[in-house]
Amino acid sequence: MAQILIIDDHDSMREGLDLLLRRRGHRTHVAENGASGMALLEENGVDLVITDLRMSGMDGLEVLGAVRERYPDTEVLVITAYGTIETAVEAMKLGATDFLTKPFSSEEFGVKVERLIQTKEERERLRRENRSLRVENTYLRELDQGKEARYGDIVGESAPMQRVFRWIDRVARSESTVMVYGESGTGKELVARAIHAGSSRKDGPFVRVNCGALSDSLLDSELFGHEKGAFTGAERRRRGRFELADGGSLFLDEVATVAPQTQVRLLRVLQERELERVGGEETIGVDVRIIAATNLSPDQLLDGNGFRQDLFYRLHVVPLTLPPLRVRKEDIPVLVRHFIEKLRDRTCSPVNTVTTAALERLSSYEWPGNVRELENVVERALVLADGPELDEDDLPPFGVHEGGLTPGPDPVLSVDGTDLNSVVEGMEERLLRQALSRAHGVKAEAARLLGLKPSALYYKLEKYGIEP
Ligand SMILES: Nc1ncnc2c1ncn2[C@@H]1O[C@H](COP(=O)(O)OP(=O)(O)OP(=O)(O)O)[C@@H](O)[C@H]1O
Ligand SMILES: [Mg+2]
Missing domain, CATH: 1.10.8.60 (Helicase, Ruva Protein; domain 3)
Known part of the structure; x- marks a missing residue:
């Protein structure tokens, strides 16, 4: 079973392909244009992208270029309407794995897709074997023979996690600033530690600062340190986490919550690699690799959440989004x-x-x-x-079970920097969908499961655009 993304602006084509693939047991995502296709890819990571060539907006060749650039391991099957050799050749030159000319039969399509998935698996197997020969002494550990279900302490055999492992492997060796995105509990901290452990700084310190847990002024002196007498209570000089992380990595956890004034200071260290302690004048150089994390998405960080754009671009150098479970x-x-x-x-x-x-x-x-x-x-x-x-x-008891609907054990959410409404709405939407699915789409039954009046349920379904 593979994860496949279908991008086609033709409803009937898209739906037809979707149905064929699902019947064959694959997991599909569908998009009606290139941009939303890329967004889905970002979110899910897939094995294979099937895209039409001619679409308004971002066309198939552009999709192909973007996939090649960002997801070199994803296969791309291009569907061309013309059957002209030229477009197909161009697509192949740009790195399409294969192409299919319309019209085609469902058999032709099925055979092609299976073949692409097989080649991909085969290539991955070879690559894994090659690598496992190379990595004896590195951080990478294999769980059981031939199967890499873990990377250090991070466990996962799904395609998206395998991609994460490969990504960490590559990025760890660089010195680039890394930004890890992901919902709460997806393993952002584990990834940050793995990057450090796989880097040339592994013998240096790994220092974590939970930016969300400290008040604005405390965070300032925690990060940058302070001089004696810098503020009431500063009885002696204290070195900040940046200095403590010298020669190693600094993990800025929940970075979205950093107050504006501290953002300015952070920006300066990121640009100049030097800082002054709070209340101090001496300039101190620091040699630190920055890894930041947030449970907001890049879009949320940029839209009016008080996060500076210039700081965003300093941090969002090598971004990684951890897929939800x-x-x-x-x-x-x-x-x-x-x-x-x-x-x-x-x-x-x-x-x-x-x-x-x-x-x-x-x-x-x-x-x-x-x-x-x-x-x-x-x-x-x-x-x-x-x-x-x-x-x-x-x-x-957890989640949905015979006893009725409960939202599960206290979901672990970080309080600071969390937009309560959006979290609550997210859970509400999920519960609505679960109730509907358990009620086999019967709204009155779903309302009963949730202890809602039918009118309240209708209102909420409307609000979230849910159709049974
Ligand atoms: N892929 C994984 N394999 C093994 N353990 C994992 C994995 N992902 C998460 N965990 C475990 O789940 C817990 C949460 O992980 P972590 O603290 O890294 O998440 P997080 O993304 O930082 O969450 P938050 O945003 O809530 O801080 C930890 O105990 C971690 O060990
Ligand atoms: Mg965390």
Whole structure:
């Protein structure tokens, strides 16, 4: 099964291809123009992009160029209406993996797609083998023979996580500033640590600052240090985290919450690689690699959230977006096994395996709190279980289950820098969709599940544009 993105401005074509692929068991994303296709790609990462050549706005060749530039490992199948050799040749020159000329039969299409996916898998396997020969002494560890289901402490065998691993591998060796995006609990901190551990600075310090947890003035002196007497209570000189991270990496966590005045100071260090302590005049040079993280999207950072554009561009040098767990549920089994290993001793649990039924139930939930929420559920289950096998019955209540609808265990959300409304709306929308799907689209039943009056449900469905 592969993840495939279809971009075509023709409704019937797009829907037809979508249906064919889904019937073959693939997971699909569809877009009616190049720009929204690229956005979907950004969000999900796919194995194969199928794009029409002629579209208004961003056309197929532009899509191809953009995919080649940013996702060199993604295959691109171009569909051309003309059957003229020229356009097809041009597309191949620009790096299309293959092309298909309209009209074509569903068999032709199916065969082509399967072949593309196979070549991709084959290439990846070869690359993995090559690499595993090379990496004996590096940070990369293999979980079980031939299968790279982990990268250091980061576990995942889904295509998007495999891409993340490759990305870390490449980026770690550079000195570039990295910006890690991702919802809460997707592993941003783990990635930051892995980048440090894979870099030439690995023997230097890894220093983390949680920008969201400190008040504006505290953050200033925490980052840049202060001189004796700089403010009341500053009884002695203190070096800031930038200085402490000298020769290593500084992880600016929840960077979106940094106050405007501190943003200006940050910008200066990023540009000049030097700083003054609060209340000090001496200029101090620092040799630090910056890794920043936020649970906002780049767009949210830029639109009126008080984040300076110039600072954004200084940080957004090499961006990475970690996919939410709900788009890579294939990772749930390896993650669960990893957490059993990791937490068994701490929880004094007799558990050493997990049943398929338990995994299925865990996979039926959308995990708004992502991997962290999953880890919490596994930890609680380990505490509750009394045999060596973790079964469905050992799972604590979470998400949607027979008892009714609950929003799951306290989703771990960081308070600072969180837009409460958007978080609440996100959960509301998810619950509405879950209720509708459980009610098989019967609105009255969905309303009952949610304890809402039908009119309130209609209003909310309208608000989120949800159609049963
Ligand atoms: N791919 C993964 N493999 C193993 N453990 C993971 C993975 N992703 C996350 N975790 C675990 O989930 C928890 C949350 O991860 P982390 O703190 O890195 O998330 P985060 O993106 O920084 O979240 P937040 O925005 O809430 O701070 C940690 O305990 C981490 O070890
Ligand atoms: Mg974090």
